[in-house]
Amino acid sequence: MRYSDSMARSAEHLRAALPLMTKQRAALHPTSYAVWYEFVSGRNPRLNQALQIHTAGGNTLDEQQTWAMYREHVCELDPALGGRIADGFSQVLDSMAASAAQAGQESARFDTSLSAWVEQLLSNPPPQAQADVLQELLCGTREIRGALSDLQQRLDSSQGEIHSLREEVQRARGEALLDALTGLANRRAFDQQLQQCISAPMADAAQAPCLVLGDIDFFKQINDSYGHAFGDRVLRAVAQTLKNVAEQTAITEQAGAIGAAKAATIAARVGGEEFAMLLPTGNLQQAQAMAETMRSSVAAGRIRRGDSAQDIKRVTISLGVAQMSAGDCAETFFKRADRALYASKHTGRNCVTVLAAA
Numbered sequence: 001m002r003y004s005d006s007m008a009r010s011a012e013h014l015r016a017a018l019p020l021m022t023k024q025r026a027a028l029h030p031t032s033y034a035v036w037y038e039f040v041s042g043r044n045p046r047l048n049q050a051l052q053i054h055t056a057g058g059n060t061l062d063e064q065q066t067w068a069m070y071r072e073h074v075c076e077l078d079p080a081l082g083g084r085i086a087d088g089f090s091q092v093l094d095s096m097a098a099s100a101a102q103a104g105q106e107s108a109r110f111d112t113s114l115s116a117w118v119e120q121l122l123s124n125p126p127p128q129a130q131a132d133v134l135q136e137l138l139c140g141t142r143e144i145r146g147a148l149s150d151l152q153q154r155l156d157s158s159q160g161e162i163h164s165l166r167e168e169v170q171r172a173r174g175e176a177l178l179d180a181l182t183g184l185a186n187r188r189a190f191d192q193q194l195q196q197c198i199s200a201p202m203a204d205a206a207q208a209p210c211l212v213l214g215d216i217d218f219f220k221q222i223n224d225s226y227g228h229a230f231g232d233r234v235l236r237a238v239a240q241t242l243k244n245v246a247e248q249t250a251i252t253e254q255a256g257a258i259g260a261a262k263a264a265t266i267a268a269r270v271g272g273e274e275f276a277m278l279l280p281t282g283n284l285q286q287a288q289a290m291a292e293t294m295r296s297s298v299a300a301g302r303i304r305r306g307d308s309a310q311d312i313k314r315v316t317i318s319l320g321v322a323q324m325s326a327g328d329c330a331e332t333f334f335k336r337a338d339r340a341l342y343a344s345k346h347t348g349r350n351c352v353t354v355l356a357a358a
Ligand SMILES: Nc1nc2c(ncn2[C@@H]2O[C@H](COP(=O)(O)OP(=O)(O)OP(=O)(O)O)[C@@H](O)[C@H]2O)c(=O)[nH]1
Pocket: 053, 056, 181, 215, 216, 217, 218, 219, 220, 221, 223, 227, 228, 229, 230, 231, 232, 235, 271, 272, 273, 345, 349
């Protein structure tokens, strides 16, 4: 069970959460309560970190941001399970619709035979009592047919609803894995992909997955000088640049692959101003070249402030590159790329460092 706090403890959380919730721009509904309950209980460090960043400098969360927080850090919906439930419903309805259609056909056949018998009997009049019984049977059968056809119509429309539900689940699945600000994959999606890479058998160590971590330089100064909203714009612009370069790299990989299509590079936002690019196949030189293109593209980009014709000071990014080695788990692989990134920060920023496995 997700929440196992005692009555007294949860009442305490309620008292702490309410004033925080009322400050927000989102309505007071169970979703926003779940977000702020988890915040005050301190049980979800990643949520707390994200909320602290979002509410820095007195910012408040609107409806969309509250839902994004919920989806990314609180919601436990397993989208695959949601999909299976919708599929299950759909199958049940399919088989009910088929049974109803079959029952309808059978009752129609019975109705036809009954009508023929009634014709016969009326041309050779039976005693009145028997004729009445037959007429009643005929009416009853027609009613059954009518009811079955209604049922079938309702089943058809339920099918339509299930179809939209399935689309909704798929959409929610997509959103649950996307970073709401930049549209890149979020930390959750990245962790899943990284885990998949780690679990896959490694055929050739030289072609093992590579990880590129990037972190915008002096981002706090950008926020402090131009405001948080402008900081968000910078994040979106950098994300778009990284995504474009990652996609170009994927195209090059596919063009270079003989026969087999290689998996695309995944670009994700894994923290406030931190990004991760995972190349499922390739080699360290390719990853380094991609990181270098990312660095130079970000540095060459120009972002204008809305209220000014002037560009702001150049935005740069530091990057670290590492390749997975045989003994790695997700954590050791990530940490090596992180060490490479911090080496870039310490050698002056706006550069790329590659760290080979020890
Ligand atoms: N606008 C905006 N700012 C964010 C977001 N997430 C994190 N930040 C800010 O990013 C800044 C990160 O600052 P630091 O970790 O000190 O790093 P830095 O200033 O980039 O310095 P170096 O990394 O050492 O070059 C903090 O001020 C955070 O508040 C966000 O979603 N939007």
